[in-house]
Amino acid sequence: MxxxxxxxxxxxxxxxxxxxxxxxxxxxxxxxxxxxxxxxxxxxxxxxxxxxxxxxxxxxxxxxxxxxxxxxxxxxxxxxxxxxxxxxxxxxxxxxxxxxxxxxxxxxxxxxxxxxxxxxxxxxxxxxxxxxxxxxxxxxxxxxxxxxxxxxxxxxxxxxxxxxxxxxxxxxxxxxxxxxxxxxxxxxxxxxxxxxxxxxxxxxxxxNAMAGAGYLACGAEPGREDQMLNGGSFYDYYRTRDGRWMSVGSLEPAFMQQLCAALGRPELAAQGLSQRAEQQQALKHALQVEFERHDFAELCELFAGVDACVEPVLSLGEAVRHPQLQxxxxxxxxxxxxxxxxxxxxxxxxxxxxxxxxxxxxxxxxxxxxxxxxxxxxxxxxxxxxxxxxxxx
Structure with a gap:
């Protein structure tokens, strides 16, 4: 062209x-x-x-x-x-x-x-x-x-x-x-x-697209780990048994259900719908326990076929070799x-x-x-x- x-x-x-x-x-x-x-x-x-x-x-x-x-x-x-x-x-x-x-x-x-x-x-x-x-x-x-x-x-x-x-x-x-x-x-x-x-x-x-809009219109001052997308909810990174990390963005109920089912804890899905901080932190702790039961490679294989907005944290070298980026x-x-x-x-x-x-x-x-x-x-x-x-x- x-x-x-x-x-x-x-x-x-x-x-x-x-x-x-x-x-x-x-x-x-x-x-x-x-x-x-x-x-x-x-x-x-x-x-x-x-x-x-x-x-x-x-x-x-x-x-x-x-x-x-x-x-x-x-x-x-x-x-x-x-x-x-x-x-x-x-x-x-x-x-x-x-x-x-x-x-x-x-x-x-x-x-x-x-x-x-x-x-x-x-x-x-x-x-x-x-x-x-x-x-x-x-x-x-x-x-x-x-x-x-x-x-x-x-x-x-x-x-x-x-x-x-x-x-x-x-x-x-x-x-x-x-x-x-x-x-x-x-x-x-x-x-x-x-x-x-x-x-x-x-x-x-x-x-500051969402946080800035919220503050200017409503006076809501965001802080660390008190927003849905900055660590205040289960939307976060989770350590694996061998010290690697997985990203979890399963915000929608359907994705949350698949996440919890894949980890063998389907009963946790209901907690993902709660807006209460204590419920979110309890869910976060429960998910961390489950992720730490598995090695990184095992989790990559587990979630490769699950559409749950869960992806591995890759090094640059791994990202270069990832089939999607290739x-x-x-x-x-x-x-x-x-x-x-x-x-x-x-x-x-x-x-x-x-x-x-x-x-x-x-x-x-x-x-x-x-x-x-x-x-x-x-x-x-x-x-x-x-x-x-x-x-x-």
Whole structure:
């Protein structure tokens, strides 16, 4: 198929995770993404372990299908190159703290004057306004300030750091892509660009979908292990005899009946219908006793043929080999550029006609500098001159 976003050309100034994950999705769907990277201040993702053949596996994945232009943005000639690129690349994605792009002469208003149709996406921790706009932060801080950490974890031990970056990815990356594509549609209708201000804290706050709605409408403040879906009911994880874990989400009566019947305790099903906290905790204890009578493999086999919303907690290696994930094609082979390939997570979006195969892993720093400048009409001599003055790498 013709890639659905093949008409989009994006200048990506972002580093680390939120911006690169957003532009990865866009590149996988066919957008032409050109990373603008500093030749002196390396994207720390490039050195993040583990490494595959001397290259960060995370960088190779998050930056696949993108080209890299190494450009010292503090030099006047670099600004001129960006201005020329705006003749073709009419979407900018940046992830600096507020004000940084303006100081470089690359703020929205300055670039909009060159291309009025420019779509300019700024992803930051706290947004472009407000008292925290200049404050440093990480995923754990955004989740804390957004209220999400207040009702996750255990009542006796408090919140736990999650294994993946919810505010970065579900907040900055996915909301950034949604907003960017909405801006593209609006531009098709109006001919005007826009500046999209994406705050990871704002977006994390919006993820309080049910708890936030309940608090704002009814004043119901959620706490740890006092909600149906956060450990306050039997909906939870259960340890097996050999120290593994099973997930139980048997909320509906039919699923609860099948769960209890499979464990040989059909009489417990009635307790699952009770909303009383003491009944839920008694059921939870009874289920834990039953799960601890069996090893993990035995429980996997037992529930494989039971439609009760009970599934094993898999390691990443086990998840990769699971027949459902394999059938969905969630692992792809990506060319490294030297004739070898690297296994990576595939784009999870499934169109009726397949997306184009991945072209290459994340590029080396400045790997496409000469190519991009030649496309702009720069001569070999001019490119050599820019390199000698360290404007480019």
């Amino acid at each position: 013709s890639a659905p976003l093949a008409s989009l050309k994006i200048l990506d100034f972002s580093t680390l995770l939120p911006g690169p994950f957003a532009s990865l999705l866009l590149a996988d769907m066919g957008a032409e993404v050109l990373r603008i990277e500093s030749p002196t201040r390396m994207d720390l993702l490039r050195v993040l372990p583990p490494h595959d053949g001397g290259t960060s596996a995370s960088h190779a994945y998050l930056n696949r299908n993108k080209r890299s232009l190494a450009l010292d943005l503090k030099q006047p000639e670099a600004l001129e190159i960006i201005q020329q690129l705006l003749g073709e690349y009419d979407i900018v994605l940046e992830q600096f703290r507020p004000g940084v792009m303006e100081r470089l002469g690359l703020g929205y208003e300055a670039l909009k004057a060159i291309n009025p149709q420019l779509i300019y996406v700024s992803i930051s921790g706290y947004g472009q306004t407000g008292p925290y706009r200049d404050r440093a932060g990480h995923d754990i801080n955004y989740l804390a300030l957004a209220g999400l950490a207040s009702y996750t974890g255990r009542a006796d031990s408090g919140p736990v750091p999650l294994g993946m970056q919810v505010a970065d990815v579900a907040g900055g990356s996915l909301h950034g892509v949604i907003g960017l594509l909405a801006a593209v549609i609006a531009r098709q209708q109006s001919g005007q660009g826009t500046h999209l201000d994406v705050s990871m804290t704002d977006c994390a706050f919006s993820l 059938a969905r094609g969630l692992v792809t082979q990506v060319p490294r550029g030297d004739g070898t390939i690297q296994a990576q997570m595939a784009c999870p979006l499934k169109f009726s006609q397949a997306l184009p195969a991945p072209r290459h892993v994340g590029a080396g720093l400045g790997q496409h500098t000469d190519e991009v400048l030649a496309e702009l009409g720069f001569s070999a001599e001019r490119i050599a001159e820019l390199r000698s003055t360290k404007v480019i790498l």
